[in-house]
Amino acid sequence: MTRTLTAESVAYAYDRERPVFRQAGVTVQSGELVGFAGPNGSGKSTLLRVLCGLLKPNAGRVTLDGRALSSFRGRERARVIAFLPQAVNPAFALNVFEVVCLGRYPHLEGFGAMRPHDKEVVERCLRATETEDLRGREFMTLSGGERQRVLLASILAQEPDLLLLDEPTSALDIHHQIEIFALLERLARKGYGIAVVTHDLNLAARFCDRLVLLAKGRDVVASGPPKEVLTAETLSDAYSAAIRVVAHPETGAPLVWAETPLRAEMDT
Template identity: 50%
Template sequence: MRLDIDGLSVEVAGHRLVHDISLGAGSGRLVGLVGPNGSGKSTLLRCVYRALRPAAGSVRLDGEELHAMDAREGARLLAALPQEASTEFDFTVAEVVAMGRLPHQRGSGRARRTDTEVCERALARAGADHLAGRGFLSLSGGEKQRVLIARALAQEPAVLVLDEPTNHLDIAQQLEVLALVRDSRLTVLTALHDLNLAAVHCDELYVIAHGRIVASGPPYDVLTPELLAEVFGVRAHRVRHPESGAVQLLFDRLRRADAAPGACAPAPLPRPTQADPTAP
């Protein structure tokens, strides 16, 4: 399923936080949003999963306006994992994942055998089936994230929206979570803080600064030293990952001389060849 955002603007307490943003995520693509803290990434995503209403613009799934759908229909098509997803009560993992089936249940809302089987498959896909009987609050950060992704998968959505899914995770957990998201084969829109993770795992990137899209395209084309200096205020050196060939970044502080007109930029990497798996 294709996700399209057209001319989206968001106002909160009289302040415009997102300005006329348009972007698209093709079916089965993993599209990343990157930008400095406070740039508008989370605000944009809250509109996509309907926690906020936009001041202008639209969010469409295969051409259908998401905000015009009833809540149950929208939840069957799109699942979200907010940045600070929490469960206050100590439900078991199985109970947390079963909440993902609520949009598919009618009447009494009692789980059917089909619901139980879907939840079991979702836990297995997330590598969390061994946690089913554990209390959610007893889990580590990485385990909780796997369970919340399993809950989203149990919704059987076509589109998955993730806000900083690797937050507070160690490096192994970050890699595992993003591999899980990639393997889901869903249409995914995610905000990511780590530019190197975004470069490896995303098909396309949109860079947001001050509530506006300032660059978009494949990671190789977007993550240039010039853009990173302008948007993030850092001096970046581009290298190749020795196995995947993906562009990776090494950072220095941006000295005043680096930002001066005519300052020498690092030599560009050679363009990817056809054999390069990161080539667009």
């Protein structure tokens, strides 16, 4: 089933003096990987939380397949949309299998026990994220890359159609960053709709189908394929920095870097 999650002219402010965005609009659909990019304070994570229903917009609306997201009950929404925050630290000492089992909560009756089908789903998610060999390990003893794959398995166990991830690669080395983005790309090809907040424009250019670029106090300043969004002019304006963009010599994807001021310029 094709799903469409849409934010239409949404506004959100933590207080009257600090509007994060005033008329932001974005769409996430099944079968695509969408990257949310922009400088610190531009509202990327806040917009993601508005999209998944954790924050209520001050204005505008969020819809899932044309129906107001606010009309969905918690479990009903969790069966369609899964959200992975930046940091997850279980309050109890759980092993990997138990962490992934937590993702089945929206499908259980009350606090009911796991059924055979639920265990089959968990096993499938462990295999999909290549974490089955970690099943007996305590979650908190895992490396950063292993934890992220386990957490991804946990939200996949919800059997959602849409995945919203807030900076899933922020604490990872380059190998594990690529590993996570490659996995997200494969999931999108299988039909999942995925939105991911990221600061790595080059990874986003390589793996994302679309990018949404936000700028502090200016809502969404660009949206579209990476080659259309990641231009030197647009990025320099959004980040208030001198940014250059060229085509990657092998992939043709945009290759982004910030120009470093000469020491003489820095000393003036």
